[in-house]
Amino acid sequence: MPLSPLWQRRTKIFRAHRRGRFSLYVFAVIFVISMSANLIANDKPLLLEYRGNLYFPALQPIAETTFDPSFLPTAADFTNPQVQAAIRAHGWMVWPPIRYRYDTIVWNAGSFAPSPPSARDWLGTDEVSRDVLSRVIYGLRLSILFGFGLTIVASIIGILAGAVQGFYGGLTDLFFQRFIEIWSGMPQLFLLIILSSIIAPSFWILLAFLLLFSWMTLTGVVRAAFLRARNLDYVRAAKALGVADWRIMLRHMLPNAMIATLTFLPFILSDSVTLLASLDFLGFGMPPGSPSLGELVSEAKDNLQAPWLGFTAFITLAGILVLLIFIGEAVRDSFDPRKTQ
Amino acid sequence: MSFCTVENLTLQAGGQTLVDNLSFCVAAGETLAIVGESGSGKTLSALSVLDLLPPGITRAGGRITLDGIDIAGATPAQKQKIRGGKAGMIFQEPMSSLNPLQRVGKQVAEAMLLHGKFSRGGLRGRVLELLTEVGLADAPRIAAAYPHLLSGGQRQRIMIAIALANDPQLLIADEPTTALDVTLEKQILDLIAAEQKSRGLGVLLITHNLSLVRRYADRVLVMDQGRAVETNSAAAVFAAPAHAQTKRLLAARNLAPPASIPNAPVLLEARDLAVKFPIFSGMLRRKTGEVAALDGVSFNLHAGETLGLVGESGSGKTTIGLLLLRLIRFQGEVLLDGTDLSKLSGARLRAMRRKIQIVFQDPYGSLAPRLTVGEIIGEGLTVHAKNLSRAEREEKVAAALRDVGLPADAKNRYPHEFSGGQRQRIAIARALILQPQVLVLDEPTSALDVTVQAEILRLLRSLQERTNVAYLFISHDLAVIRALSHRILVLKDGKVVEMGTAEEVLGAPRAGYTRALMEAAGV
Numbered sequence: 036m037p038l039s040p041l042w043q044r045r046t047k048i049f050r051a052h053r054r055g056r057f058s059l060y061v062f063a064v065i066f067v068i069s070m071s072a073n074l075i076a077n078d079k080p081l082l083l084e085y086r087g088n089l090y091f092p093a094l095q096p097i098a099e100t101t102f103d104p105s106f107l108p109t110a111a112d113f114t115n116p117q118v119q120a121a122i123r124a125h126g127w128m129v130w131p132p133i134r135y136r137y138d139t140i141v142w143n144a145g146s147f148a149p150s151p152p153s154a155r156d157w158l159g160t161d162e163v164s165r166d167v168l169s170r171v172i173y174g175l176r177l178s179i180l181f182g183f184g185l186t187i188v189a190s191i192i193g194i195l196a197g198a199v200q201g202f203y204g205g206l207t208d209l210f211f212q213r214f215i216e217i218w219s220g221m222p223q224l225f226l227l228i229i230l231s232s233i234i235a236p237s238f239w240i241l242l243a244f245l246l247l248f249s250w251m252t253l254t255g256v257v258r259a260a261f262l263r264a265r266n267l268d269y270v271r272a273a274k275a276l277g278v279a280d281w282r283i284m285l286r287h288m289l290p291n292a293m294i295a296t297l298t299f300l301p302f303i304l305s306d307s308v309t310l311l312a313s314l315d316f317l318g319f320g321m322p323p324g325s326p327s328l329g330e331l332v333s334e335a336k337d338n339l340q341a342p343w344l345g346f347t348a349f350i351t352l353a354g355i356l357v358l359l360i361f362i363g364e365a366v367r368d369s370f371d372p373r374k375t376q
Numbered sequence: 377m378s379f380c381t382v383e384n385l386t387l388q389a390g391g392q393t394l395v396d397n398l399s400f401c402v403a404a405g406e407t408l409a410i411v412g413e414s415g416s417g418k419t420l421s422a423l424s425v426l427d428l429l430p431p432g433i434t435r436a437g438g439r440i441t442l443d444g445i446d447i448a449g450a451t452p453a454q455k456q457k458i459r460g461g462k463a464g465m466i467f468q469e470p471m472s473s474l475n476p477l478q479r480v481g482k483q484v485a486e487a488m489l490l491h492g493k494f495s496r497g498g499l500r501g502r503v504l505e506l507l508t509e510v511g512l513a514d515a516p517r518i519a520a521a522y523p524h525l526l527s528g529g530q531r532q533r534i535m536i537a538i539a540l541a542n543d544p545q546l547l548i549a550d551e552p553t554t555a556l557d558v559t560l561e562k563q564i565l566d567l568i569a570a571e572q573k574s575r576g577l578g579v580l581l582i583t584h585n586l587s588l589v590r591r592y593a594d595r596v597l598v599m600d601q602g603r604a605v606e607t608n609s610a611a612a613v614f615a616a617p618a619h620a621q622t623k624r625l626l627a628a629r630n631l632a633p634p635a636s637i638p639n640a641p642v643l644l645e646a647r648d649l650a651v652k653f654p655i656f657s658g659m660l661r662r663k664t665g666e667v668a669a670l671d672g673v674s675f676n677l678h679a680g681e682t683l684g685l686v687g688e689s690g691s692g693k694t695t696i697g698l699l700l701l702r703l704i705r706f707q708g709e710v711l712l713d714g715t716d717l718s719k720l721s722g723a724r725l726r727a728m729r730r731k732i733q734i735v736f737q738d739p740y741g742s743l744a745p746r747l748t749v750g751e752i753i754g755e756g757l758t759v760h761a762k763n764l765s766r767a768e769r770e771e772k773v774a775a776a777l778r779d780v781g782l783p784a785d786a787k788n789r790y791p792h793e794f795s796g797g798q799r800q801r802i803a804i805a806r807a808l809i810l811q812p813q814v815l816v817l818d819e820p821t822s823a824l825d826v827t828v829q830a831e832i833l834r835l836l837r838s839l840q841e842r843t844n845v846a847y848l849f850i851s852h853d854l855a856v857i858r859a860l861s862h863r864i865l866v867l868k869d870g871k872v873v874e875m876g877t878a879e880e881v882l883g884a885p886r887a888g889y890t891r892a893l894m895e896a897a898g899v
Contacts, residue, residue, distance in 0.1 A: 268742035269752075272806065275701040276756045277729035286755075290746035 042194040046370040058358045062312050065355070067261055069176035076133035076169035077112050084125040093131070107110070113137065135166035137326035139175035141249020149334075149341040159343040162334050167344065171351055173326035177238075190303065192246070193253035194296060198284050199256070201261020208258070215251055224319075229240060232318045236337055241320065245310065253296055260292035297370055301363020305356040312352060328352055378403045379545050380425060380463070380579045385438035387420055387429070387602075394433065395421055396602045402546060402578040404445035407569075409581045409593035409610070411625065413825040417602040418582050422548050425580070443545065460660070461491040463546040464539025468554050474523040480534050481507075481519025487541040511567055512538045529560040533567065541573060550582045557688040558852050558896035565592050584826060586629055587855070590614055598622045628830035631859035633878055634837060640678035643846050644814055645701075649673045649708040651695050651870075669695050670706070670870045677814065681842065682847040684861030684878070686854055686893060692870040693850045697816040700848065701734050712814070730760045730883050733807035737819035739799035743791035747803055750787030754778070756810045776805040779867065780835060797828035801835065808839065816848045821856055833859050854897040858882060866890050 050056055054327075068075060079092040089095055092113060099106035102121040111118055122128055135141060141156060141164050148164035150156065158167035172272060196215075200208045230236060264270055265288065273283050314320035315329025328351060335345035378401035387395040395417040401406045402838065409564045410418045423429055425440060427447050440447040442460055445454060454572065455793070459465075467473045473515040475483060484503045487492045494502060500519075507515040510533045523531055532552060539547055549568060553561035569592055572579050581593060587633050589596055589610060598606040600621040617623045651670040654663045677683050685872045699706040702717060702725065710717040712731060720728055733756075736742035743752055754773045757764055763771070774784055780801040791799055800820055807815055821829040837860060839849060857864060864881040866874040874887045885891050 041497065268736040268738055269744045271698075271701075271703055272734060272736065272742055272803070273744075275702060275729060275732075275734050276806075276810070277726035277759050278755065279759075282759075286747070287744045289610075290744070293746075 058361035114325025412599035684857035687867035
């Protein structure tokens with residue numbers, strides 16, 4: 036389907052934005068790699084043939100007894116040399132490029148963990164002797180998904196709340212404003228500490244909890260834009276045409292707020308990534324053992340003798356944040372009607 | 377000997393010539409009016425006299441001498457002495473040219489102190505004297521007030537006082553009354569004329585309004601696209617305009633009134649319209665009274681005719697427009713085709729809305745900036761004609777664009793790519809695509825240049841002849857009202873002052889207020 040001339044112009048401006056376009060490509064590559072983390076870094080073969088049967092160990096659990104009846108009927112541990120030998124005797128295996136999952140212990144990495152980068156562990160191992168590269172890939176996946184999830188849901192809630200306040204004004208606005216003032220006064224970190232002392236927060240619980248507080252970022256901006264817009268002539272003209280309230284908000288007023296919103300989005304996204312990393316750093320984030328960038332930073336702090344941890348953590352975090360902001364800039368410019376001429 | 381002489385002035389910005397080889401002079405005691413449309417370079421020429429050009433615009437050539445000093449060669453200190461000292465300036469917008477955080481008396485005093493002509497002792501007395509001179513009767517109270525407490529006319533008087541604070545020899549007035557009401561306009565210009573006479577000032581008046589020029593200017597310079605096309609005494613210009621642009625400007629103010637429509641049926645009947653706002657006061661915010669924006673107004677609108685609503689700001693004329701569209705709450709009843717609009721709600725109100733549409737004053741604010749022109753015009757169809765297919769809707773939008781004289785490719789463009797007049801055409805297309813019976817025109821031409829004004833008025837008239845839509849035309853300018861209205865209703869402070877056919881009201885006005893408006897509009 037051909038794009039409308041408007042979208043053609045928008046994509047053209049985006050393409051003309053070299054830094055943003057380059058960032059998008061890099062981010063896309065990182066995104067694809069991290070989303071297919073299971074196929075790139077895994078301690079199970081992607082494909083194996085054993086006595087004429089094909090298996091996909093990365094996708095389905097396979098009992099050890101499949102390969103030798105004398106083994107235990109548990110899920111096969113393919114890092115075990117005996118298991119490997121048993122399979123090789125009657126078939127073959129295709130391994131992913133990195134033979135470690137984020138939680139695979141590298142047994143023969145050296146006398147000390149963390150061990151420095153080597154031909155096998157490109158970024159070395161961490162203090163529990165896990166492969167850092169594998170953890171970074173899984174950590175990026177977690178951070179990106181968490182960041183997107185938090186940003187999208189928080190923005191939708193925030194925009195809706197701001198739109199309702201700004202459009203109806205008066206008492207609605209007054210009560211909503213006071214509620215937000217009280218709500219934003221809640222000590223988020225203390226609540227999180229209390230929460231994590233009661234239950235071990237999972238991905239979804241952490242997301243829901245942070246959502247309770249992060250939706251307010253956009254509310255003020257959107258509210259201001261709507262308050263300004265509601266007495267503009269073109270909004271009145273739309274009312275005079277008989278356009279329904281929600282449609283006026285969506286079509287006539289929201290686009291006004293969109294520039295402000297889009298300006299904020301990359302920052303909210305990078306904030307979310309930073310927030311998760313800092314919670315993990317403090318130990319109130321994901322359950323222990325999860326592949327998180329924050330935990331990597333924390334390990335780097337504890338192991339200053341192992342600078343590869345610190346460098347990896349810094350470059351990964353800073354890189355992803357910078358990319359997001361450059362992309363955001365380009366998106367913002369391409370939606371700017373003054374440039375869409 | 378002229379106080380201010382400009383010779384062969386050329387102004388450029390980014391390789392583009394904005395003012396081309398312009399020469400004029402202003403002698404003591406005379407008023408030179410520079411007239412032109414927006415973009416003709418008249419304001420830039422005035423600013424360059426005081427070397428106040430905005431950044432990016434450079435003087436490519438020419439000589440400007442003020443009181444014997446060449447502005448190009450003047451040091452910053454000399455320029456400062458001239459600005460405000462030898463030449464005062466009044467700007468267009470009295471709302472933003474005063475500092476909102478300082479009392480106005482202090483601002484006038486500051487202007488007096490700047491040039492060292494006055495000492496601090498006895499300054500207050502002189503400030504009050506000056507405020508009285510510019511017609512602010514209650515000078516001590518006004519001097520202690522902040523700008524937001526004053527009306528537009530009072531603020532413009534303060535600006536004049538500041539401009540006159542150091543006994544200048546030249547007064548530059550850049551559209552000094554564009555933001556003011558017609559009757560205030562006259563007062564302010566009378567004040568400038570009186571000051572000119574008593575002080576022997578040279579006045580450089582920048583304006584697009586020719587009726588002002590006729591009454592206040594000695595000489596006229598007509599500008600078009602950066603060039604002076606005609607310079608002559610005011611009397612000669614009005615008696616025998618030489619250049620085509622001058623003729624166009626003059627003709628734009630003199631459109632013939634429309635032909636009358638006999639026996640048109642009554643379409644809309646408004647009875648006892650009133651809009652009142654409560655006044656709250658005291659600790660408990662109890663209602664202690666009411667302000668009536670509109671009080672007991674009744675009128676009929678016939679099919680296919682134009683009813684002109686005229687009055688100053690605050691007279692309630694815009695309020696009538698908004699209440700007919702049910703955009704504000706009101707008392708009284710409005711019968712359209714026998715249905716009382718004031719009692720409708722929900723879906724029936726929405727259905728009724730297609731019969732009354734509105735075109736607003738500000739062509740820059742009335743179009744959603746982030747929708748394309750096609751989306752803006754087609755919006756009414758998506759609400760009121762949901763069964764139309766996409767192709768049918770596109771077809772109707774294209775027809776509407778054709779009707780208002782815009783090219784078909786306009787529909788994919790954004791409003792900001794169009795000029796004020798073109799935007800107003802878009803707004804008219806949006807209103808007319810639903811084929812309403814009544815179109816409220818709320819000062820649709822007051823933000824436009826006179827020649828564009830005339831084009832829009834002609835367009836409105838031809839659309840009316842073709843579609844038989846009735847107009848409720850709101851304006852403060854009787855010259856514009858005359859060009860379109862069959863009947864006229866004069867409003868003051870929310871009450872009807874006079875109502876009748878255009879010939880009756882304009883030919884033999886009964887109310888003094890109508891006569892004042894006519895005089896102010898130069899009709």
